[in-house]
Amino acid sequence: MVRSVFWNMIGMVAVSLTMLITIPLFLRYFGAERYGILATVWVFFGYFSILDFGMGPAIVNILSKPGRGDGETASSAFWTACIMNLVVGLILGGVLFAALQLAGSLGAFAAGPIRDELFDALPWLLVMMPVSLIYPILVGALDARRMFGLANVNQVVATVLGQALPLIAITVVEPTLTVAIAGSVIGRAVSAIALLVLCIRKLDLTAPRFERPIVRELMSFGGWVALSSGVGLILDTADRLVIASLLGGATAAWYAIAYNVVTRARVLPQAIARVLYQKVSADPEGNAHVLANGARVLTLILVPALAMGMVLIEPLFRLWIGGQATAAVVPIARIMMLGVYANCIAYIPLIALQARGDPDRLAKIHLIQMPVFLLAMYLSTRHFGATGAAIAWSVRLLVDAVVLLWITDLRRVLYVDTLLYLLVLAFGFAIAALLSVGWWVNALLVLGVLAVWGLADTLVALRSRGSVSLLTLGTWVRARSPIPRLRAAS
Known part of the structure; x- marks a missing residue:
């Protein structure tokens, strides 16, 4: 794996x-x-x-x-x-x-x-x-x-x-x-x-x-997946299209840069999802436990990475694209980090629904979301510009994650890994956006927040037998690695 x-x-x-x-x-x-x-x-x-x-x-x-x-x-x-x-x-x-x-x-x-x-x-x-x-x-x-x-x-x-x-x-x-x-x-x-x-x-x-007989089988499953993917694509890209039409090409370029950089955080959940989807599809009931472990691994990696990203993105962007572009891109990117975290966790229930043969439920949820989100995106962009678009985009992803986790009975992932730990990222956002004491001081403050979070998470995980924690993450990965361990010479 x-x-x-x-x-x-x-x-x-x-x-x-x-x-x-x-x-x-x-x-x-x-x-x-x-x-x-x-x-x-x-x-x-x-x-x-x-x-x-x-x-x-x-x-x-x-x-x-x-x-x-x-x-x-x-x-x-x-x-x-x-x-x-x-x-x-x-x-x-x-x-x-x-x-x-x-x-x-x-x-x-x-x-x-x-x-x-x-x-x-x-x-x-x-x-x-x-x-x-x-x-x-x-x-x-x-x-x-x-x-x-x-x-x-x-x-x-x-x-x-x-x-x-x-x-x-x-x-x-x-x-x-x-x-x-x-x-x-x-x-x-x-x-x-x-x-x-x-x-x-x-x-x-x-x-x-x-062969015609296979068409029915492909379409019965793929049709709902296509509908869900289509509506999901509209939901995920409407912000850039609305910005391009209301605010112009230059603003669309800055927003696109923020989006393209922040959504790179999806690399990890997408990599895990492709593997888990094949595994859970082969035996949906027997491999159900791997979904919760997958969510835990995502949490333990993404929370510290995104929290530090809130601070480090500004100095790194200044080196990459210059000060003027950084001033336009960074506020948008920080807001998007909150939404993309929820979106990364949402890959777990999405896998569960599709692997169990229930892609229709996902499609119906996205259909309900679409008109509300498109209206909210238009109004927020019109009145608050690119920042408003980023807020609407992030709120939609959080709502989507909460709903999907609820209907798939992944309640522990919902309450702890999503809602509770999102507060850690909120602290990182507040430190990076509101304090003007230098990025290295902000980085030290965020590290302090992460240390408290890591200790609390580890203590809770130790009380939950079999739960992956910061202490056992390396062991969990090695146990699933195909690389053999070297024996010491006798």
């Missing part, structure tokens, strides 16, 4: 490092306004994933079942899912291309160089659609066979290409949105082709074929 989480972590950390390197270069060679629009286009690309019918999680769920991960059954499910999404992607890509061309000819968009650059890039959207819909299936097939290393190497390559190619293109060819978007699409397509070759070779897949 630890090795699988390690591979997932390596992949996601590499993605984060790529963004840390490329964002300042984009701002320098592309400008804040164009980068803000390019970031919004990447969000738009993300919306394509809601149209994949949840085939990625569905493939993991089906191929993880005993007796279904090999042979003809695996090949039939894999190719049926790929063919479905390829056809849907081509159709939707054509419809989107025609609709945007028609809207442009009717004068729906304001004239200008940026508008012309975006419309020149429309043919690339036709390519991006089927690629985006097939990619989750390819990753899911490898995850189901616990080939996390191969999947993550490819995803790292995809991210590096997706960031580096547009950056190289705008410096070598010309700094336009058309060139940048083309580079992003080419990078994604190359990585998808490479991943397909890996799946064919490593999974011993037979010749492609489409």
Whole structure:
């Protein structure tokens, strides 16, 4: 388990490092306004994933079942899912291309160089659609066979290409949105082709074929996952779209930087979630205890990391992007840290619902949240700017975590790891945002808060037999590590 989480972590950390390197270069060679629009286009690309019918999680769920991960059954499910999404992607890509061309000819968009650059890039959207819909299936097939290393190497390559190619293109060819978007699409397509070759070779897949009986099974599970993912994507990206429309490209760029940096904290829960989802899907009842332990591990790592991040983010950002940008980004990022902590814990009940075959409950919860959140996001952004958007975003994530933990009966995780320990982060936020005594003094104060928290948590955990604590975290990890211990020479 630890090795699988390690591979997932390596992949996601590499993605984060790529963004840390490329964002300042984009701002320098592309400008804040164009980068803000390019970031919004990447969000738009993300919306394509809601149209994949949840085939990625569905493939993991089906191929993880005993007796279904090999042979003809695996090949039939894999190719049926790929063919479905390829056809849907081509159709939707054509419809989107025609609709945007028609809207442009009717004068729906304001004239200008940026508008012309975006419309020149429309043919690339036709390519991006089927690629985006097939990619989750390819990753899911490898995850189901616990080939996390191969999947993550490819995803790292995809991210590096997706960031580096547009950056190289705008410096070598010309700094336009058309060139940048083309580079992003080419990078994604190359990585998808490479991943397909890996799946064919490593999974011993037979010749492609489409089988109708499998469609019903895929859609019954994947349909609810797709609906939940789609609504969740809208909830998670509405802030950037609202900011871009109400406050302009420059503010959208600063907000996007804060979002992209803070949400890197999701690296750990996403790495754990990919492993636990495959494990719990194989035996939902027998492996239920691993969910609580997973939440404890997340808590023990994220609380100190985010609390110190509240203080250290300002001096680090000054070194990274300069003082002016830091003043705009840091207040937003600190607010987002509170929300992203709750969101990280929410991965545990999300895994529980999907692995137990109840993705419909998650979709219904997100559908109820959506209209309330969109209204709150619009009003908070309109009246309080980017800070208001960050507050609305964080509050929504906290509410989401509380509801999911409640309905999955993970009450200890709800009351202690989420609500109670969020106060520790609140102390860190107050120290970093309100005290002007120097960042190193603030860091010492936060360390004091963490010391008190660590002692209290350890004492409580020692009274709960089997609960992971700061003292036993290393032992827990080593017990699940495949690396053999070396014996002393006799």
